[in-house]
Amino acid sequence: MPGLLLADASGRLPRADARRNAERLVSAARVAVAEVGVGVSAHEIARRAGVGVGTFYRRVPSLEALLRAVLDEVLDDLLAAADRSLEDPDAWAGFAAFATAYVALRTESCGIAEALGGACGDALADRLSGLGDRLRRLVERAQEAGVVRPDVPWQDVPFLLAAASTNARTLGLRPSDRQWERNLRITLDGLRARQAGPLPGPLPGKAPEAESRATTG
Missing domain, CATH: 1.10.357.10 (Tetracycline Repressor, domain 2)
Incomplete structure (x- = not known):
């Protein structure tokens, strides 16, 4: 599940609202990869998820980590x-x-x-x-x-x-x-x-x- 992959180093899951943002990012990334390919940018995924780029990087360590979650x-x-x-x-x-x-x-x-x-x-x-x-x-x-x-x-x-x-x-x-x-x-x-x-x-x-x-x- 996205929450498990996007947990912090201690293995703790984020708050419910943060977890929802992470799940939205994974869903948006999955659609974006299908339509654009693996070269899709973090900005494009954040836009599709309806969050800012700052939220993207607070919830996801890197674009690579998000692709792993997908x-x-x-x-x-x-x-x-x-x-x-x-x-x-x-x-x-x-x-x-x-x-x-x-x-x-x-x-x-x-x-x-x-x-x-x-x-x-x-x-x-x-x-x-x-x-x-x-x-x-x-x-x-x-x-x-x-x-x-x-x-x-x-x-x-x-x-x-x-x-x-x-x-x-x-x-x-x-x-x-x-x-x-x-x-x-x-x-x-x-x-x-x-x-x-x-x-x-x-x-x-x-x-x-x-x-x-x-x-x-």
């Missing part, structure tokens, strides 16, 4: 999604639901983990280990039910899902707003040993600069 919250959401998926009696539905949550939240977090590098590795190691264990169980359960290809080790799956979350431009094309959903559908169809389903959302479009060159050329 990542912590995202991982908590992923762990909860994995637990719900494991409770689903339909092995494929459970696996696909977690895959969707994983790619959506990874897309939303816009590379926070990579931006922080090793700064939060030890603190979040238990959550990452727990998430990996849940994914392994989801994959193995689906394979035992005969709905996921048996030749795919579970360790390959997080890389496949991570690849589906990319928003990078390529070959003069920009991703559509639902590109991650299209990528994920292709990935899931490749993992499932039966007929493929229709792709969601529109095709990728030309990047603006490519359109400009085509018009002027």
Whole structure:
């Protein structure tokens, strides 16, 4: 929770009003990162949270600490999604639901983990280990039910899902707003040993600069 990550050195939580400000900052940072990326400034996050920059730095030691809090919250959401998926009696539905949550939240977090590098590795190691264990169980359960290809080790799956979350431009094309959903559908169809389903959302479009060159050329 944000309050725990933003507690002082003694581990004490801030007052209720200060805790609310911290939670607003984490929520605002999460939305800002999804819309702007990890390069978002402290001023922009404070503006979105409706607080001054002075309040930002009283509640948060640094922008890096706030990004760690956002990542912590995202991982908590992923762990909860994995637990719900494991409770689903339909092995494929459970696996696909977690895959969707994983790619959506990874897309939303816009590379926070990579931006922080090793700064939060030890603190979040238990959550990452727990998430990996849940994914392994989801994959193995689906394979035992005969709905996921048996030749795919579970360790390959997080890389496949991570690849589906990319928003990078390529070959003069920009991703559509639902590109991650299209990528994920292709990935899931490749993992499932039966007929493929229709792709969601529109095709990728030309990047603006490519359109400009085509018009002027």
